[in-house]
Amino acid sequence: MGAKPKVAFFDFASCEGCQLQIANLEEEVIGLAELVDIVEFREILTGKAPEYDIAFIEGAITRDVDEKKIKDIRSRSKVLVALGQCAVSGGIPRLKNNNPSLDNVKKMVYGDKYNMPHLDTYPTKAVNEVVKVDLYLPGCPINNKEFLRFVKEISLGIMPKLPNYPVCVECKLKENECLFDLGQICLGPLARAGCDAICPSNGVPCEACRGTVDNPNKNAMHEILEKYNYTVEEIKRKINIFGVDPEVKK
Amino acid sequence: MEVLKISKDDFRSFVQKKIENSDQRTIGVVKKGSHFAYADLESVEDMQMDYNVTMLPPKKYFQPPKEILLKFKPKDASSYVAVNQCDKIALIGVHYYDLASLFLMDKAFSDGERDEHYMKKRENSVMVGMYPTKYFKYRFAKSVLRDQAYKVADIMLVDMGDDYVVEVVSEKGREYIDGGNFVENKYSLLEIDEAKNKIKDDQRIPVPIELIPEYLVKNHGHKVWEDFGNKCFSCGSCVLVCPTCYCFDVSEEVELSLQNGTRVRTWDGCMLEDFAVCGDGHNFRKEKGARFRHRMFRKGKGLPEKFHSFGCVGCGRCAYSCASDIAGPVKILKYMEDNK
């Protein structure tokens, strides 16, 4: 990857919490600035560059103008990383696709002026629905330690891999009480680990904000839910908070 | 074996003194939510002697979930050095089945190529064992237990109400109790035996354990593997909490400066989907049922043949931890019996 990889950050429809997670690395941001050459990071610095070794993309794609922009970024980037769940799966912004009518969605927010051209939007897309994505860094927000691992591994010439095991693994290592024992429905057994089981560790069921493992056992979950008198619809709705359809990988 | 006695109050002040001694970490069972876990004791106030089971077994002190094996400087293979964290520790209140599990772990790490990283930690530990005083619905230790606990314990405690009967099992144990108010035992063998057996297990293994290896081979094609496998999340809970599971992964971590790195060993488990994925991407245990069977074969055939001891100590943790309620060996064997 040459001397110092040129790294850039871009954001589309998102809350910018993932970039904030990076700013929150504190002293390690200084170390990061030693390791790589941060050439664009609109949130914290002023500057632009013609091309990038690694482009981190935060946010989902919701408009034609953004689609053009991301295609341009892609053409100038060697490695493109989807940073955070909005970019990975469409995330929270994808919830709007649940409403069958986009016009209704617009009306609900902008009232009778919904048709003004600058308010235009189309159904939310994950970044990989528009351009090729080389790596996925899921989570809402991302785990900034995982972000650092990605940067280090790419710098060392390693293609980073995501854990392909469920959140329960990390939950066990934390010695948490399983929320099923407390009568709550947790998506941990289906969800991709890497968050350090942060929600169950704080007493809140996992909502699969990092998507599911490669082969989630949905049938087993359905059986459990039946036992708890939940409907399949309810679990589908739950998984869908972070734009993760269990039928669709990633 | 010398048998002594100590009042519970005296025992607590003995432990408090041990906690204050900074040469040795004193580890006991503490409350975590409505459950229990092993942790470094900060005060004897936190110590729970009356518990059903801990979330994780004591293996976490000897094969930590994440453990540094080597340090190095990237790009320089001559820089590898081996490291170990070899604190002196004492574990208080370890139930007999967890002691028995360490007997198996010790074998696993000492047989053949001796793993000093583990063995040093074991050598530096004092094990104060005890007989459980609380019922645990999933426990079936009595139907599998052999005498292995006494090969690991340095001291065994038996709860007699106001006192503990103290069995001094090893020389290390004898040294450890030095300074405590341990006095002559006044309880009869019968009374002690009764106290040891006071807590009953509801569950028992339905097949004599000597016959299990053979039984499993005979049932290699049994439908239980697929039936239960279909319900399995491959979440690994059952193997992570198991006191006789010691599979691990090894990986390298580098500091942000890329100047220093460590090779770490982390817990892994055969129930996780990618456990047997090879370099070329081929997965030798792709099916959930095959993994499910492998785990049971390891407990019931692999380990017994290697170490001459059943590979499960009957703690019931796996059964308890499994969201699908399929992991417990009792349940598996019963299903096999019922569906011959």
Added chain:
Amino acid sequence: MCENCECSKDIQKNSIYLPEVAILKEKKKMTDVDSFFVFELKDRSLGHLPGQFAEISIPGIGEAPISISSPPSDDNTFEMVIRNIGSVTNAIHNLEPGDSVGIRGPFGTSFPMNNLKGENLLFVTGGIGLVPARSAIKYALEHREDYKEITIMFGCKDPSQRLFTDEIEEWKKRDDVNFIETVDTCNPGEWDGNVGVITTLFSKVPNIDPKNTYAIIVGPPIMYKFVIMSLHDLDFSDKRIIVSLERRMKCGVGKCGHCQMDNIYVCQDGAVFYYDDIKHLKEAI
């Protein structure tokens, strides 16, 4: 972490996970993904037997088990052929002569060259399986008088994937070796040899005597089943079939559990097995 106490010295001496240093002496490209490497240990000979493997480390990247492709030797060098498929193997491909790697081993069982004395040897190798087999082939050729007929079958995906092409030429020239090879597919005009999967070679070697021959099979996972079927057709007894298996491995010393099937650890009880000893293991082949 105590770094200066007694036990840290102990661990330095006794850790089974601590690699020693080897230097890359030579590197040669073989195919688009495979390269040949010669390493040298500092103060000792590796002391391996044919068919054994070693764990090779690149600090900062990790460790991978790799077969030793050269026969036992008195000097401190040994040879490997490595396929670039992931992080460690890629890092090894990026090394230059003079660079250092970590080595642990040798590990595992070896081809039972002593027991094979006085027998015919039939090597059936697929793709990169030729790499470990080569250590036994070369050993047998070095001790040619100990063995009777030597037949080597080699099959690979297409002509560009052939390994050790110089040596193959030599083996072909020798009249005390019967070398025969095939490719799964090829472009027209690119190859005038056999085309077809490796089992098609059996019909081309008429006089295999199952009573006096040992078959040694090394190749990709799917190959074993079919080759063994062909051998059974020829009436081979399972005691006369020797296989070398590949599994995921993290320690090489029978602890990590990754390569385990039942009570068998491939890293210690294998990678070389008599087929007869593992055929009951459903996961083996």
Added chain:
Amino acid sequence: MSENIKVDVHHITRVEGHGNIKVNLEEGKPDVVEWQVPEAPRFFEAMVVGREYHEVATITSRICGICSVGHTLASLKATENAMGIKISETTTVLRELLKHGETLQSHILHVGYLVTPDLLRVGSVLPLIKTHTDVVLLVTKIHRLSNEFCDIVGGRTTHPIRARVGKFSKMPDKKQLVSLKERLVESVSDLKALAEVVKSLAGELPDFTRETEYLSLTNKNAYAFYEGDCITTDIKAPLPISGYKEIVNEFIVPQSTAKYGKFNRESFMVGALARYNNNHTQLTDLSKSVAEMLGLNGVCYNPYMNNIAQVVECVFAVEKSIECIDWLLAKDLKVEDDFFEVKAGSGSGSVEVPRGILFHEYEYDDNGLCVNANCVIPTNLNHNNIQLDFEKMVPEMKHLGEKELQFRMEMLVRAYDPCISCSTHYLNIEFK
């Protein structure tokens, strides 16, 4: 100096979200002076419709990563209000504490990482690592503390986990609270040191004033962050939150995907300076003295001074946090059981996020599913004020030349600390 001035800042940096500045002056006559917000709209109000009541805060927290605590709390308050849920005093104190954590976290991030480079005239904090190491380390230290603060109380720095409808799902560990308190006590001197640095640079803040209306929460018991009624500098008596729509009067403009607001004047300002202007008499002695030292003496009409008000609020947040922690340490902290009934209803909730007053309003059906939602975001409320500031400052400052003018305009936008990505929003909803 040329009279033709063109400024075209496409995506101003060091702010959250996207904003453009456009100025085109020909012959000295204002042609275009425009603050544009082209951020992709995300339609939160539509997205929560149909979701269960306990998921709503999880979703609306994602309106903004920086103000995620504030969004969570405003959302929870609205839901609790809609269902008539009364929370315990402990939960209230924990929420106030969490709110202070966010104030500290966000203000330090903004003043330290985003504004200081302006004052030192560099493009980002990165070059300052070498040139002003002490300042960067000081900022980093306080910022780290504030992040760990939110972690200890909320379970995560960004998007808090533990704050739930009616309760906290996990209580902070008392040992951690004790050490947090110790560090907060120590941080007072760090904040003073930071105030000194800011003071030494404050001369760089442009001297520009434009009186406007200042809108914030107010509470007779405290300098309001978590609880209160609405007040502005133009009205005498506070107005209840429930009437927020009549106060913010949002409207849509062609150059922005965010909605603008106005009340008694053409525009109003929300945020630290608005809070300060309305409530400064309720500051603690220490924060008052810091305000004075930094040149804030009573009501102030210079929007650039918003950053100074932020420093003052940091000091205040630290002092109040220590009080909250003391209160909590005296209590037995246990997770409360669920105690409320899910029922239909509608209600609104408001808190002060770092950038100003924030309103959420929801309506639920009998099953606790959301049927209507409205969120009014402070950044949006300020856009109109920024636009009017621009219109006043461009003629006043154009003699400084294009570059300097552009710099001061960007600096003004950053002074408002806008999280533009919050631009989602709505009006015209009917709540019965």
